[in-house]
Amino acid sequence: MTSTTEPSQRGGINVARLLMSFGPLMFLAVLIVVFTVLKPSFIDPINLFNILRQISITGLIALGMTFVILTAGIDLSVGSLLAFCGMVAAVVAKGGTANTLSLSTSGTQGYGWFAALLAAIVVGAMAGGVQGFAITRLKVPPFVVTLGGLTVFRGLTLTISNGGPISGFDASMRWFGTGLIGPVPVPAIIFAIAAILCHIVLRYTRYGRAVYAVGGNAEAARLSGLRVDRILISVYVIVGFFAGLAAFVLSARLNSSEAVAGIGYELTVISAVVIGGTSLFGGIGSVGGTVVGAALIGVLQNGLQFNNVSSYTQSIVIGLILILAVAFDRWLKSRVRR
């Protein structure tokens, strides 16, 4: 007898539901107020744009990670993949691996920023595709595949760069990292455009519906005629694409591609997505949440720094916030279910 029908729940508005949608946003607002009270210069546009610039790299990857986590997957390889794509972009931009330490851009015969960007995102997307293939066809869990990827891509990066950085790009490429449009940093604009596109894709397209469905119930999705494997592969392609794009922006900003770039980024990225309310079990979450999650981490880091809190302590705070955010989310959900 499975007919223990729960009392039918009204879809009306209640406090718990509101909190669930806007909880992270309200927390962000509170943080901004607190930091401003502590140090009014926190709210200066210069500092705010600075925060935007800081969060745009991990933010871009977090957009892709949102797709992955919506399907109940995970990608631990993004930090290494970022380094790898950055190195590929550098090699293309510089026309080879020689002259790696020269900051001078004269005498380099590279292929220009567009080729570098293209190389980074194509390599990133392909790397994601390979991992997606291993997950769906070889039936290796995403955690394992991308844990392997984390090591493999770092190794590939060190191999092509011989361990060192490749530095010195031309001005047109550096503009993507350091340029401004009006007062707004270019990376922040790239992040904003990407976020809007991702939001549109997830919210308004057939594909977005399919992503939520696969994450919500893969078996039901299959029995509803969705090509579940293809959708799963596609989300890893997307996160790979964003790792490539982020790599290009980071290299442009630093005027250098470091072999050790992106170490630990996967944790920041996943934290942003999860703090933003996307469920690690799939099917629930949004791009808006991820943007807020990324902003929350950025504001927290910047604000703590502003108040001379050591980076060691920052790690502790961010870790605790992550746990509290999920605990709060769980608690809210248990209230809503009643």
Added chain:
Amino acid sequence: MPAEALEPSQNPALLAVEGVTKHFAGVTALSDVSLEVRPGEILGLLGENGAGKSTLLKILSGVMPPTSGRIVFDGAEFAPHNPQDAKRHGIVTIYQELSLIPTLTVAENIFIGRAPLGPLGLVSWRKMEEDSRAIIARVGLDLDPATPVSALSVAEQQLVEIARALSLKSRLIIMDEPTSALTETEVQKLMSIMDRLRKDGVAIMFVTHRLEEASAICDRMTVLRDGRLAGHLDREGGPIKLPKIIEKMVGRAASELYARPTQRDVAGDVRLSVRGLRTVRDPQAPHAIVLEGVDLDLRAGEILGVAGLVGSGRTELARAIFGADRIAAGTITLDGKPIAPASPADAIALGIGLVPEDRKHQAIFAALGILNNFSIAALGRYSNAAGFMAERREREALASYRKTLSIRMASPEQAIEGLSGGNQQKVILARWLARDPKVLIVDEPTRGVDVGAKAEVHQILVQLAARGIAVMMISSELPEVLAVSDRIVTMRRGRITGEMPGVEATEEKLMELMALDRKQEATQ
């Protein structure tokens, strides 16, 4: 345990259920049910789906308390707080879903939580294995206790569970559909073990759908119907005869809940034709039922009822046609053209829909809104060439199904898990209607649906058929099969065992066909 010299019927009852009633949210699942189990006897507990067997089992095993009534076990009032408590008292329930931990060994499973300790307070593996060997020998198992449980067959796992129950000094073992996943020889073996336990003075409550098995082994039977006691049957000299059991289970000529359809004029052409359909054992699911050559025709505009018990292969038939399981041999034709759907997506593209058996795990996206649940199989119809959803059209379509199927919901954004079972099922039906299928297979369409909505779901199926859709309805509830089917086939063990027009069918006839063994078939 010493063998009792007394005849079982002379023993005082070990367990007495007295006037037990259970209400759930306004529904009465059990009403004033009484029964007795004595030491050294096997009591059969029988009844159709929804008769209240599971509810009674849950009460006896401590999963939930009765609303009213009394249970006496071994002379004392018995009100277990939880399953562990029930076990401590000596009542062990063995469910269809076995509770062994597959990664642990047989010995570890038997001694879970109470491993024998050596002098240093460490686990004594040797003693554990020696004791395990003796314990499993009691149920006729001869295997290395260090074998991981995952390497055992379902039958062997079941025996390990029984052995564990015995080692816990259990005096009443409740077995819930223990034979549904077993082969014929495994069933025979289980029966002989049950017989041995009975001689040892253990009381067994055997909950089953399989009438001939119950007839073969039970000393007495208690039959439930619609949550009430339909009667007790006693073995008087010989086994209890099937017609007597069926009479008690069915109880009435026709259910008042299900109005029989008048013979509809179904003159449609053959839409779907299945010939010699076979599946192979999937190594991932070694205990699933295998189709052993199924022939079937489904006409446009008819409702074909497929009646069969759990494990008859009815769900496997649906899944094979739908491309969800691999086909080993046989052909499927749709409108005269051979088809070979390799995936549900292929089948859906060809115009086949499936409302699966297990709504929660196979059909609904619990956390998503009703709108998303509704349109998921027809995303192409509600989106433009660029892939953007045409949300207005989508909402209009849902609104129209909401009206025609009378789906009671708050808003299209409401999470589907907040709906009642019946309304969830209507959304799933709407999901397929949105695709205008040629063939719609519905598997247990009213499982977990309350009585009022059941009739509505039946009405919807009849309307779909009237629109020319070929409907195949799989159900283990015979009144339902009788209520809506134009034609009925019965299945057992992966084969079709009979066919008859809906108007000629009765519960008795169907039940005989569903319970029929091929061996018996050959001799009759």
